[in-house]
Amino acid sequence: xxxxxxxxxxxxxxxxxxxxxxxxxxxxxxxxxxxxxxxxxxxxxxxxxxxxxxxxxxxxxxxxxxxxxxxxxxxxxxxxxxxxxxxxxxxxxxxxxxxxxxxxxxxxxxxxxxxxxxxxxxxxxxxxxxxxxxxxxxxxxxxxxxxxxxxxxxxxxxxxxxxxxxxxxxx
Numbered sequence: 355x356x357x358x359x360x361x362x363x364x365x366x367x368x369x370x371x372x373x374x375x376x377x378x379x380x381x382x383x384x385x386x387x388x389x390x391x392x393x394x395x396x397x398x399x400x401x402x403x404x405x406x407x408x409x410x411x412x413x414x415x416x417x418x419x420x421x422x423x424x425x426x427x428x429x430x431x432x433x434x435x436x437x438x439x440x441x442x443x444x445x446x447x448x449x450x451x452x453x454x455x456x457x458x459x460x461x462x463x464x465x466x467x468x469x470x471x472x473x474x475x476x477x478x479x480x481x482x483x484x485x486x487x488x489x490x491x492x493x494x495x496x497x498x499x500x501x502x503x504x505x506x507x508x509x510x511x512x513x514x515x516x517x518x519x520x521x522x523x524x525x
Contacts, residue, residue: 360465367469369504370425379466380427383499386462387431390455393439393447399455399494402430402485406498415480417473417496425469425500430485431456433492452494460497469502 387401410423431452438448460470473496481493
């Protein structure tokens with residue numbers, strides 16, 4: 355599939371079939387994470403792959419939606435702030451780096467016919483406990499990974515003229 359088609363067709367899947375994700379597809383998705391650009395190439399993150407079977411009740415403590423645990427796999431992108439590049443004004447780029455890697459993950463998944471849904475509105479305390487995260491690691495985003503059992507709705511996006519400026523900020 356052409357990249358422009360992947361971007362156009364990718365959507366947030368909120369219903370998944372129970373069909374397993376083939377290991378070679380999972381590895382391709384994870385390779386996209388590994389290849390994602392990061393500030394100073396530090397890769398200040400780790401991604402946790404969770405197989406949902408038998409863990410549904412526990413995982414729903416992280417995000418309490420039935421569709422969250424329908425997919426056979428859930429992936430959590432975790433930041434390691436101490437390993438991140440820090441801009442001279444003190445801005446730590448670990449969240450940005452995780453976001454870039456997660457975006458690579460969801461686009462790679464879409465190119466392989468897999469569905470995802472970026473989840474940031476999760477319970478971080480439950481995530482820390484269930485995933486056994488040390489204090490030095492921060493859960494940033496989750497996504498289920500599996501085959502969609504729904505259809506995309508209409509994509510509503512702003513016009514380019516509403517989000518792009520040239521040369522400088524203009525009111």
